[in-house]
Amino acid sequence: MTYGASVPQNLQDAPAQAHGPVGSLGIIGAGRVGAAVARLALTAGYEVVIAGSGSPERIATFVGYEAPGARPVMASDAAAADLVVLAIPLGKFRSLPVNALRGALVIDAMNYWWEYDGAIPELNDPLTSTSETLQVFLSEARVVKTLNHMSVYALEHEARAAGDPERKALAVAGDDDDAVARVVQFVERIGFDAVVAGPLAQGMKLEPHTALFAADEDAAEVRAILDRFWQSQRGRVVARARGLV
Ligand SMILES: NC(=O)c1ccc[n+]([C@@H]2O[C@H](COP(=O)([O-])OP(=O)(O)OC[C@H]3O[C@@H](n4cnc5c(N)ncnc54)[C@H](OP(=O)(O)O)[C@@H]3O)[C@@H](O)[C@H]2O)c1
Numbered sequence: 001m002t003y004g005a006s007v008p009q010n011l012q013d014a015p016a017q018a019h020g021p022v023g024s025l026g027i028i029g030a031g032r033v034g035a036a037v038a039r040l041a042l043t044a045g046y047e048v049v050i051a052g053s054g055s056p057e058r059i060a061t062f063v064g065y066e067a068p069g070a071r072p073v074m075a076s077d078a079a080a081a082d083l084v085v086l087a088i089p090l091g092k093f094r095s096l097p098v099n100a101l102r103g104a105l106v107i108d109a110m111n112y113w114w115e116y117d118g119a120i121p122e123l124n125d126p127l128t129s130t131s132e133t134l135q136v137f138l139s140e141a142r143v144v145k146t147l148n149h150m151s152v153y154a155l156e157h158e159a160r161a162a163g164d165p166e167r168k169a170l171a172v173a174g175d176d177d178d179a180v181a182r183v184v185q186f187v188e189r190i191g192f193d194a195v196v197a198g199p200l201a202q203g204m205k206l207e208p209h210t211a212l213f214a215a216d217e218d219a220a221e222v223r224a225i226l227d228r229f230w231q232s233q234r235g236r237v238v239a240r241a242r243g244l245v
Contacts (some may be wrong), residue, residue, distance in 0.1 A: 091117025159191025
């Protein structure tokens with residue numbers, strides 16, 4: 001079935017993708033974030049496939065309404081895309097298709113919420129960012145952290161064309177330079193400036209309970225917030241746990 005993708009109003013001036021898809025995007029997690037990222041990526045010219053925890057048929061109606069133009073698939077098929085966004089409750093990360101994700105370039109858009117995910121000590125350890133824990137589990141994928149620190153509402157409504165003075169920024173953290181560069185390109189295509197925060201361990205600065213979390217700021221302010229991390233309350237907790245103070 002073919003659907004006509006709608007274009008968010010704030011991106012309607014973005015240049016049209018006249019020469020076919022710019023690449024494929026697989027999304028694992030057909031919820032609020034998965035649908036919003038699908039819409040942004042479709043507008044940017046990506047071929048988008050999206051998976052829930054079951055069969056494609058289970059999410060077909062949801063995808064048809066929420067991300068028209070995206071194709072529902074099994075999670076293992078979404079894992080084969082050029083870029084794969086993980087947008088499931090983080091507490092369920094061990095249900096991800098680890099074999100299918102071997103070699104994948106993975107964007108970790110997930111956050112740990114104990115109220116939602118349950119108490120999972122390994123995801124609440126100030127010595128390790130949750131993205132590093134995910135990277136250990138997906139040992140043969142390249143994990144890059146981004147998209148997680150902005151609300152789904154802001155992701156959708158603050159996306160703007162490059163050069164717009166109101167354009168907001170997303171921080172990006174990852175260990176693999178090529179993977180980070182490709183994710184930066186993706187972030188910039190879907191409507192945000194990208195601010196490279198450093199290695200995956202720096203993903204800690206993007207997590208819940210940080211100043212950056214839920215912030216929708218421009219690139220200069222995102223950089224400044226990242227730089228102030230060690231002076232923040234969460235930064236001091238992490239520093240104490242790591243014996244840095
Ligand atoms: N909400 C926000 O503003 C926001 C912003 C940025 C990041 N995040 C993070 O993004 C993630 C998703 O948040 P959300 O608000 O989109 O959650 P959501 O609306 O509850 O959607 C999560 C989806 O993940 C699916 N899922 C669970 N396990 C799966 C698996 N193994 N394979 C494939 N799909 C699976 C669920 O499908 P089933 O029902 O079939 O299990 C559900 O549709 C969370 O980690 C959240 O912290 C949220």
